[in-house]
Amino acid sequence: MAAHRKPRRHPLTGPAARTAATLALASAATATLFEGSGHADPQLTPAQVKAKVDQLYHDAEVATEAYDGTKEKADATERALNALRDEAARRTAELNSARAALGSIAAAQYRSGTIAPELQLFLSADPARYLDDAALAQHTGERTASAVAGVRGQLAGLDRLRATAGTKLAELRGQQSTLSRQKSAIQTKIASAEALLARLSRPERAAYEQNGAAPDAARASRSSDTPRGPLAAAPSSRAAAAVAFAYSALGKPYVWGATGPSSFDCSGLTQAAWRAAGVQLPRTTYTQINAGSAVSRSQLAPGDLVFFYSGISHVGLYIGDGKMIHAPHPGAPVRVAPVDEMPFAGAVRPA
Template sequence: MAAHRKSAHRKPKQRLFTGSAARSAAALALAGAATATAATGSAQAEPRLTAAQVKSEVDQLYRDAEAATERYNGAKEKAGDAARSVEALRDEAARRTDLLNESRHALGSLASAQYRSGGLDPALQLLLTSDPDQYLERSSYVEMAGDRQAGAISGIRRQITGIDQVRARAEDESAVLAAREAELARHKKEITSSLADARKLLHTLTAAERAAYEDSTGATTVGAGAASGAPGPVVAPNSRAAEAVAFAYGALGKPYVWGATGPSAYDCSGLTQAAWQAAGVSLPRTTYTQINAGQRVSRSQLAPGDLVFFYSGISHVGLYVGDGKMIHAPRPGAPVRIAPIDEMPFAGATRVA
């Protein structure tokens, strides 16, 4: 015990800083930690990417986001179909259940009426009646009522089986809907992740480098005709193509928003779908389905109104307007604009009408 007290006596007392002394000590401690972290980080940090490297990576991230957007659009369309199917099947089950309840009520009424009229044994009824003709009439009614009752019971059984089948189909479609919704969430995460990474990379550039990048991608310009629409009458193979092109000119300057189909914003396939919808033609929702929505044409045969597709995965589409140019919704941050079709890898073209 004495040794313990002696050891405790030798332990120096801790001094607590207060006021400005405490603030100074904390500041010194933080500065030392920051210096140590910076030294460690500088030893492990990767070399800063050049502006060209950043541009290349950002372009790829935007392409990844657009490809995911088209997958999202397709999944959304299928999810909508599944939701409508589930709703229709549930409505059908409800209607059939109402009919079943009506049939059950009718069967109950029939059974009550039969009991009231035919509760006595037929032989006893014959003994009690003084009119054989009346008995024969009554017995015929009882027999007929029995047949009707048996038929009603059989009908109810069929109704119950039918309702069970409809409900089973509704459960199957509900499972499909859940899978589509999970797919939607996955594609949405892919899109937002790619766009977030692109923004982070762009913020590593200087203001001048970012401005140069935006200029190079046309994010700050929309091309001629944005303010006044199409420059004069649209020359196209037919009136519907001319209407689609005119619509696209009217959309110049509107923002790109993934998943959007207008009227205030569009993604690439949303713009082409809306343009042809204005001309009275219904196009499918995604790039990889729109390419099969008409007659395939070669690049040398392009005419205004044709759909032009890009990249090996058919992940981007624009509306050809002539003179080697198209109107398209490029990417987030870049509004609908006129651009040359050779600024991206050409993948094919389709003539809608």
Template structure:
């Protein structure tokens, strides 16, 4: 029986207990320091946090533009699918009417008994009258053949519409999967930036967020007359777009938003030109190709200015080396010098 007793646990002596406690604390520190994997990030200075957060915002913006492009294509596919289904329904209704007409013709033939015309002529007491009726019947037969041909063509057209709708639906589902992927990427980057910012004090966060607010403060105080009103634009459409951008100052950045109360970077420029009656694409990488490319030295108010190698950011130039743009979730729509970011090109859309 003694062989089945549970072995007694050895008591820890002082040195062993201290060693075990040290190892346990070290393990706990390692386990809790990882973000979901148990690793602690080193303590960062506010400047280092800002650098990392800015990098995350840029990565999020790249994913945002991909999301915007996929959404635009998904919206177009959804609209096309609706149109195809509506057209198929209209043709199906027309087909039903044609089939009813064929049914009437068939019923009439059945009632007439389908007697051979030669027999009818032999039995007729009035050959002239029969010949007239025979001619009418022949014309009715031609109409019947035409009706059958029309029905056959309508069926083929409906089948073609259904085939196109199936292809469009496949594209739509593919775009929706792409949207989901890009949305997950954007949210992941923004959440990571939020966690980094949470490690700063409220004062440090306010200081970082306020870096670009000096433009607005300066304008409010009248210290920079260049920002008080839009510089003269080359034409009415560009002037309207610039005025819209001024009206949007202070609006929050929300990724995927196109106004009127919130914007992302390309959403702001698209909304500004929409207000001017000019339709431009949704994404930065499509907007840069939407107008005439111009050198930096020839910028005029209303021109779109693009930044970074992947054309991931855009603003609207307002003169005096300044643009209005929607920067990132940490700051609202505001002024910024175009020298603030790596310049990638400019285009004139109006």
């Protein structure tokens, strides 16, 4: 009898199953919709975008200064490594010459034969001359021993040189790895800033890129014209030359890691300006702040380096009247700006 029973229909098959599936999908879609709207990023105002972008650019500049410092060390390491390689090549050539000379001495001794000295004296037709030749042979033997010792010394020196070069190579590779990580961090922060700026309208973005401010703040702070020359007398001819260079760089783009002549980052600009005045500054903000005599804010004069933020991550060149020329951040060219637009950290006057 059991074999003739009708199979029991599963409660979620057939039309009922299709109805249940439809309801489940609709419910899931509704839940997803509400969940998505509940976690969506809120609409940011231009001022909020500016604050976030400013922070990202500041973080990128901190990373840029670290990158610049590592790059400076890597360049110095590479120069030292190349010098070691050149020295190793020179010493190898000298060693090869010494080995060749030693080989010539050995060949000459072989050709002279191996007859015992006493027998050579007995057979010699001119014993006096033979004794002279024997003395010369002894001297030659001493010279050969000295040559052998010299070659051994050269081999040991070359081994030490190669070991030092190997250490420098490992150091360089470590620095290059650090550079790669720092570069990636900078690019990520700049990309995030660009994504935020893309939320702004064209006028809002133009205002930010022109003045580094949201539109309302930009209108309030916009200067009617950019000064074309020093706003105060420079304390020295060198300072005047540095200021003149900074003016010549106005409008050139910010590129992280750049030191000119067509683009700059902040410390690259100040370094290039003072290089034009005959003064070699260090590469980074946190080393440039020690490259001169400290001056108070009230004593600022054209040519002074002005630093910002607690980590000394930004620098500009003072030009007088409370203003500086600086390379702000990606998307903002070298320009004149008030010193008080960022947290002031200190100032120095290069020698």
